[in-house]
Structure formats: C-alpha cells, structure tokens
Amino acid sequence: MRKNFKCIKKAMALLGVSLALTSLKPLLSAKTVYAAGTDKTATEVVSDMTVGWNLGNSLDSYGQSSNFPYTSSNETYWGNPKTTKALIDAVAEAGFNTIRIPVSWGQYTTGSDYQIPDFFMSRVKEVVDYAIANDMYVILNTHHDINSDYCFYVPNNANKDRSEKYFKSIWTQVANEFKNYDYHLVFETMNEPRLVGHSEEWWFPRNNPSSDIKEAVACINDYNQVALDAIRATGGNNATRCVMVPGYDASIEGCMTDGFKMPKDSASNRLILSVHAYIPYTFALASDTYTKTFSDNLKGDIDSFFNDLDSKFLSKNIPVVVGETSATNRNNKDERVKWADYYWGAAAKHSNVAMVLWDNNVYENNSAGSNGECHMYIDRNSLQWKDPEIISAIMKHVDGTPATINGKQIPTTDPQPQPDPQPQPDPQPQPDPQPSDDPAPVNNGDLNATYTINNWGSGYQVIIKVKNDSASAVSNWTVKVKKSQVKIDASWCVNIEESGDYYVITPMSWNSNIQPGSSVEFGIQGSGSIGSAIDVTVE
Numbered sequence: 001m002r003k004n005f006k007c008i009k010k011a012m013a014l015l016g017v018s019l020a021l022t023s024l025k026p027l028l029s030a031k032t033v034y035a036a037g038t039d040k041t042a043t044e045v046v047s048d049m050t051v052g053w054n055l056g057n058s059l060d061s062y063g064q065s066s067n068f069p070y071t072s073s074n075e076t077y078w079g080n081p082k083t084t085k086a087l088i089d090a091v092a093e094a095g096f097n098t099i100r101i102p103v104s105w106g107q108y109t110t111g112s113d114y115q116i117p118d119f120f121m122s123r124v125k126e127v128v129d130y131a132i133a134n135d136m137y138v139i140l141n142t143h144h145d146i147n148s149d150y151c152f153y154v155p156n157n158a159n160k161d162r163s164e165k166y167f168k169s170i171w172t173q174v175a176n177e178f179k180n181y182d183y184h185l186v187f188e189t190m191n192e193p194r195l196v197g198h199s200e201e202w203w204f205p206r207n208n209p210s211s212d213i214k215e216a217v218a219c220i221n222d223y224n225q226v227a228l229d230a231i232r233a234t235g236g237n238n239a240t241r242c243v244m245v246p247g248y249d250a251s252i253e254g255c256m257t258d259g260f261k262m263p264k265d266s267a268s269n270r271l272i273l274s275v276h277a278y279i280p281y282t283f284a285l286a287s288d289t290y291t292k293t294f295s296d297n298l299k300g301d302i303d304s305f306f307n308d309l310d311s312k313f314l315s316k317n318i319p320v321v322v323g324e325t326s327a328t329n330r331n332n333k334d335e336r337v338k339w340a341d342y343y344w345g346a347a348a349k350h351s352n353v354a355m356v357l358w359d360n361n362v363y364e365n366n367s368a369g370s371n372g373e374c375h376m377y378i379d380r381n382s383l384q385w386k387d388p389e390i391i392s393a394i395m396k397h398v399d400g401t402p403a404t405i406n407g408k409q410i411p412t413t414d415p416q417p418q419p420d421p422q423p424q425p426d427p428q429p430q431p432d433p434q435p436s437d438d439p440a441p442v443n444n445g446d447l448n449a450t451y452t453i454n455n456w457g458s459g460y461q462v463i464i465k466v467k468n469d470s471a472s473a474v475s476n477w478t479v480k481v482k483k484s485q486v487k488i489d490a491s492w493c494v495n496i497e498e499s500g501d502y503y504v505i506t507p508m509s510w511n512s513n514i515q516p517g518s519s520v521e522f523g524i525q526g527s528g529s530i531g532s533a534i535d536v537t538v539e
Contacts, residue, residue: 040183041269046319050398052098052356060102060143065150092134102143106152114169141188155219171230179236188244189227206253217259225263244274276324284327287372292332294339319352326358330369344397446470449538467519479505487526494522
C-alpha cells in the first residue's frame with residue numbers, strides 16, 4: 001500500500017480526464033505496454049500496490065484427479081462464470097490497482113516434465129492482460145497444486161526430488177511466457193505450502209515446531225529457492241523481476257518460526273514475503289467457534305500481526321504482501337465495515353505492506369453465520385458490489401484514484417496515522433468547485449474547530465480541523481454537527497454515529513491524541529446542497 005499520509009488524494013482534480021482515458025484504454029500486448037523493464041525494487045513495487053483483489057476460485061479451480069490431464073479449462077468448474085475483461089475493469093474502477101490471479105497448473109500438465117498445454121497458458125495470459133490493460137499490478141502464482149486429491153508437490157523429504165522437478169519445470173515455462181512483462185507482473189512461488197492432512201496442517205507452535213514441521217519448513221525453503229532460480233535463469237525482465245515467497249502455510253507462524261529463511265537471490269532487493277491473514281480468526285474465518293462482532297478486544301490480533309512482521313521483516317527492509325485476507329459474510333455487514341476500517345488502517349502505518357482482498361464469489365450464508373467461506377465482494381455475473389460500504393472503508397486508507405462502485409464515484413482517501421498529521425486536502429470533484437470562506441473558529445475551551453466547505457452543486461465535502469490550543473495533550477475529542485445542516489454519506493479519518501439531531505464524530509485510535517499546538521483534520525462528504533456555513537461544536 002503506498003502511503004503519503006494525506007487524507008485526500010489530489011488526483012480528484014483529474015477525475016474527468018482519468019475517467020475519459022479509462023474508457024478509451026485499449027487491450028495492448030504485453031510487449032507494447034511493458035517496455036520499461038523491471039527496474040523497481042520490491043519496496044517500490046509493494047509501496048505502489050495501493051490495494052489488491054483476488055480472482056479466487058476461477059483459474060485455480062480443479063477437477064477430479066482421475067481425469068488428469070484436462071484438455072479444457074476448469075475455470076468454471078466450481079460454479080463461477082468465465083472471467084471477463086468487464087469484471088477486471090469493474091475491479092479497477094472501484095479503486096483496486098492490484099489483482100492476484102491464483103492458478104492451478106498441475107491438472108493440465110503432461111509428461112514426466114510437467115508440460116503446460118498452450119490452451120491453458122493462453123487463457124491465463126488473456127486474463128493477465130485484462131489487468132495489464134488497466135495498468136494494474138498482477139500477482140501470478142501456483143495455487144492448488146498441493147491438496148488431498150492430488151499432490152504435484154509435497155513439503156517433505158520423501159517427495160523432495162519430484163517436487164523440485166515440478167517447480168523448476170512450471171516456473172521455467174511460466175517465466176518464459178511472461179518474460180517481456182515489466183515490474184507490474186509479480187510471481188508468487190507457492191500458495192499455502194503445508195502438510196495436507198497432518199494434525200498441524202493449519203497451525204503449529206512457532207517456537208516449538210515438531211520434527212515433521214521442521215522438515216516441511218526446510219523443504220519449503222528449498223522449493224522457494226528452486227522456483228526463484230528457475231525464474232532468474234530465463235533472463236530478460238525475469239532477471240530482476242520481483243518474486244513473492246511464503247513460509248509454511250503462508251501463515252504468520254510459518255514465516256516467524258526460526259527455520260524459515262528467505263531464498264538467496266542473484267538480484268538485489270527483489271524479494272517479497274507472502275503471508276495470508278484472515279484475522280481475527282474467530283471473526284474472519286472460523287466455522288465452529290466464531291463471533292459476528294468485531295469488538296475492541298479482537299483488534300489486538302491485528303496489532304500483534306503487524307508487530308510480528310515489523311520485528312522480522314519490515315524493519316529489515318523486506319516488504320510484505322498480505323496476499324489473502326477477508327472476513328466471511330455472517331450477515332453482519334456493519335461489523336465487517338468496522339473490521340475493514342481497522343485492518344486497513346493498521347496496514348496504512350507501514351509503507352512497505354500491501355493487502356489483497358480474497359474474493360471467491362460466494363455471498364449467501366445460510367448456516368446462521370457459521371460458514372467461513374463466504375467472501376463475495378463483487379458479483380461476477382451482475383458486476384455489482386455486494387457491500388460497497390466495506391470497499392469504501394478500505395479505500396479510505398489507500399492512496400489511489402477516485403473509485404467507482406456500482407456507478408457511484410467514491411473518493412479514495414488515506415488517513416494520517418501519526419500523532420501530528422499535516423494533511424493537505426485539495427478535492428475537486430468538478431472542474432470549478434467554489435469553496436466557501438472559512439468561518440470563525442468554533443471554540444470550546446482549549447479545543448478549536450475550523451472548517452472549509454467545498455461545494456460543487458450536486459454534492460459537497462467539509463474538511464474539519466480540530467486544534468489543541470492548550471499546554472497539555474488531549475487524549476480524546478468529539479465533534480458534533482447538526483443533521484439538519486449536513487447529510488453525511490461518507491467520511492474519512494473518523495467514526496460517525498447519529499444521536500438525536502446530531503452527527504457525533506469521534507476519532508480513530510491513531511488520531512485521538514492531539515499534542516499541544518497540534519491539530520487533526522478529517523473529512524465528511526454528502527450529496528445534494530449545503531449552505532455557506534454550518535454549526536460545529538467540539539468537546
């Protein structure tokens with residue numbers, strides 16, 4: 001996620017031009033689009049990945065092993081429609097600039113050297129190019145090539161030689177096919193490598209792994225190295241392309257355990273840690289002991305996750321892509337909005353972390369909220385976003401172009417996770433908005449509130465600044481605005497509640513403290529008309 005710690009992206013001034021260019025953007029060949037090479041470092045690439053989305057359960061869908069090798073694509077085998085450019089366009093318009101494309105290659109391969117047939121390689125390339133046409137980053141991986149039905153690789157010594165051969169062959173072929181693509185294409189060696197069916201398949205104590213897990217971790221280190229070496233050996237842009245590598249199960253335990261090592265690379269600063277984090281687990285994924293409420297006591301799981309990553313990777317200039325995260329639909333949209341706001345807000349404190357939302361196109365939860373696999377954000381048939389409030393909560397924390405969700409333009413904003421933010425908003429939803437004059441400060445003791453109204457006729461934004469004029473820090477604050485004077489459709493950097501005739505506005509955890517002489521800015525947005533002045537009180 002790229003962070004410049006501004007609450008509002010100035011790119012809104014270019015909205016009209018941006019939309020016009022998007023509608024005219026052709027589907028160019030990779031060689032034409034990507035002539036710049038792979039000169040960006042891993043940190044630069046990850047910092048530029050503002051927010052990502054997964055094309056889950058499509059090109060990674062697999063059929064019965066008794067029918068291997070398949071001679072036509074299983075893309076729709078798990079019930080999802082064939083991926084269209086219109087779908088990828090809709091994802092891009094919503095503000096996502098990164099797409100992770102999971103791919104299960106093994107079921108199509110032939111011969112002892114695992115040859116990928118042209119029909120499937122061409123189909124993968126076609127979908128990759130849908131994203132390329134939108135100037136998006138693409139993460140391309142090997143996905144369900146390890147599972148209980150068939151195993152093209154296994155992280156144990158008994159299957160090590162065969163597994164190494166598989167990774168070398170697959171990644172040599174894939175890398176050769178895409179060697180002319182520039183830094184926007186990122187390879188991910190594996191997805192959730194683990195001991196399928198083992199009692200510790202999904203979790204193990206990081207500080208005391210069993211001998212089986214230690215062996216698996218060592219094999220995963222080896223497979224990451226084999227895949228990386230195969231990619232680098234193809235030359236061209238692959239010599240310096242960014243590559244993502246996971247630990248055991250792509251879990252936090254898998255990368256934090258002492259046995260996990262990043263591979264040795266002939267290129268400098270091109271490796272990215274790949275980790276998955278459906279957290280807090282009881283809220284986001286669990287199907288037995290679960291909760292529908294994102295309560296304050298669950299926030300510690302997210303905080304601990306980033307603290308772990310910072311201690312071993314981020315602080316050592318190793319960037320991280322959270323390649324999968326989501327909170328299953330338990331018919332609890334409002335709680336999932338809170339989850340997204342907090343999770344992406346926590347990620348926004350790190351310039352070298354990118355987050356990629358998992359989407360498997362499954363929405364309905366018919367089991368009283370116990371199903372952990374309901375992760376639809378956009379309906380792939382209607383191309384409508386199911387819970388746009390969740391997407392808006394995410395987009396508040398990333399620095400990207402204005403989003404379009406179900407035909408409505410949503411400004412993407414980036415909060416200031418610092419005690420003393422200095423945002424510089426410059427929203428211009430229309431070519432010539434006419435901001436009102438700043439009214440006199442609204443004073444309540446040592447806290448003052450000033451505001452600016454940007455009104456473009458059919459809507460408006462109000463930027464409010466709360467300043468601490470006292471000699472001591474303020475640990476919390478509240479702003480109230482009359483509902484008769486504004487209609488709040490969206491906000492950033494604050495929480496909004498309604499109480500009687502007022503909107504009650506309170507800070508996020510990271511901007512609740514205001515040091516002496518410092519200030520905090522936030523924004524609210526509404527549709528319709530607004531007067532030249534509003535009543536704002538601050539406590």
